[in-house]
Amino acid sequence: MAAMAPDAVPPWARLASASGRATAPSDADTQPGHADDPPPPAGSTSPVRFWRLGLERVQLAVIVLVVLIGAIGAAVLFLLTRPEVVPIEPELVATGTAVATDPPTSAPTDGDAPTGRPDDPPATGGPIVIHVAGLVARPGVVELPSGSRVVDAIEAAGGATPDADLTPINLARVLTDGEQVLVTADPPPAAPPAPPTGSASTPTTQAPVNLNTATAAELEALPGIGPALAGRILDWREQNGRFTSIDELREVSGIGEQRFAQLEPLVTL
Numbered sequence: 001m002a003a004m005a006p007d008a009v010p011p012w013a014r015l016a017s018a019s020g021r022a023t024a025p026s027d028a029d030t031q032p033g034h035a036d037d038p039p040p041p042a043g044s045t046s047p048v049r050f051w052r053l054g055l056e057r058v059q060l061a062v063i064v065l066v067v068l069i070g071a072i073g074a075a076v077l078f079l080l081t082r083p084e085v086v087p088i089e090p091e092l093v094a095t096g097t098a099v100a101t102d103p104p105t106s107a108p109t110d111g112d113a114p115t116g117r118p119d120d121p122p123a124t125g126g127p128i129v130i131h132v133a134g135l136v137a138r139p140g141v142v143e144l145p146s147g148s149r150v151v152d153a154i155e156a157a158g159g160a161t162p163d164a165d166l167t168p169i170n171l172a173r174v175l176t177d178g179e180q181v182l183v184t185a186d187p188p189p190a191a192p193p194a195p196p197t198g199s200a201s202t203p204t205t206q207a208p209v210n211l212n213t214a215t216a217a218e219l220e221a222l223p224g225i226g227p228a229l230a231g232r233i234l235d236w237r238e239q240n241g242r243f244t245s246i247d248e249l250r251e252v253s254g255i256g257e258q259r260f261a262q263l264e265p266l267v268t269l
Contacts, residue, residue, distance in 0.1 A: 130175055132157035134183035135164035149174055153181045163256030167228040185256060208268035211243040222266055229254050243269055 127143050130153045137158025144152055151171040154160055163185045175181075209218050211233070219230035229252075236252050237243060246264055249255050255263070 128175060128177035130156075130178075131180040132183070133180060135161040135185055136183050137161065144175065147174060150181055154183060162250070163258070165254045167254065185258075208266055211246070211249070211267050211269060212237065222263060224259055224262060245269075 125146060128146055128148065129141060129143055130148075131141050132153050133139050136154060137160075139157060142153060142156040144156060149171065150169060150173050153175060154166075154171070160166055160183050164183045165185055166183070169181075169183065209222060216227070216230045216234060219225050219233055220227060225233075232252050232254060233249070236248075240248075243249075246267060246269065249263060249267070250257075250260055
């Protein structure tokens with residue numbers, strides 16, 4: 001290695017002289033080759049700084065790439081999970097509305113109270129034909145609307161005669177097509193029991209019953225008068241005040257000529 005010229009002053013020596021202090025060269029500076037290395041040109045970038053700047057750019061590129069991949073994945077996931085809108089036909093909408101508005105039906109249980117009248121037959125909508133017989137003004141076949149009752153059939157036949165007894169008939173019953181309504185009179189009074197054989201007692205005479213003061217029990221003691229007929233006699237007396245003539249018994253429903261003839265000698269005023 002050639003000897004350094006005396007006038008060749010190293011750069012560090014010139015810097016030390018300019019600062020006014022002498023600094024001994026380090027071992028690194030005295031190593032062969034370091035003294036001859038030229039200083040880096042002005043405006044150039046050192047290798048360390050360039051390496052760091054390159055690393056930062058790589059990291060930034062990686063971050064941008066990761067964010068871009070995440071955005072693309074989120075967009076694809078949104079498109080795959082987005083609900084699909086299915087158009088509904090007008091017919092389907094109308095059918096669904098009709099089903100939704102129908103009230104739910106429930107099966108009846110044992111504890112449910114029965115609805116409607118049990119005697120009501122299923123309504124058919126057409127007329128029904130009824131045979132009215134017995135003590136009516138015009139016996140025969142009558143035609144009535146569906147759902148009519150026994151009282152309607154009797155009225156269609158002209159009504160019951162004075163001798164008829166309507167007590168055992170359910171006038172409110174609903175009629176069915178093809179049936180018969182029979183109106184009858186009161187059953188004949190039962191014959192008094194025969195006295196025991198060998199009895200020496202004389203028959204007792206029953207005192208007449210006062211129509212204006214008799215009770216229901218006293219009226220029922222008369223032949224041919226039951227609880228229903230006794231009640232109608234009391235109702236007539238209450239509505240009209242009192243009986244003024246025995247003949248007014250004929251005005252009580254259920255007392256015909258035959259029954260009046262039987263009761264006339266047994267009642268009084």
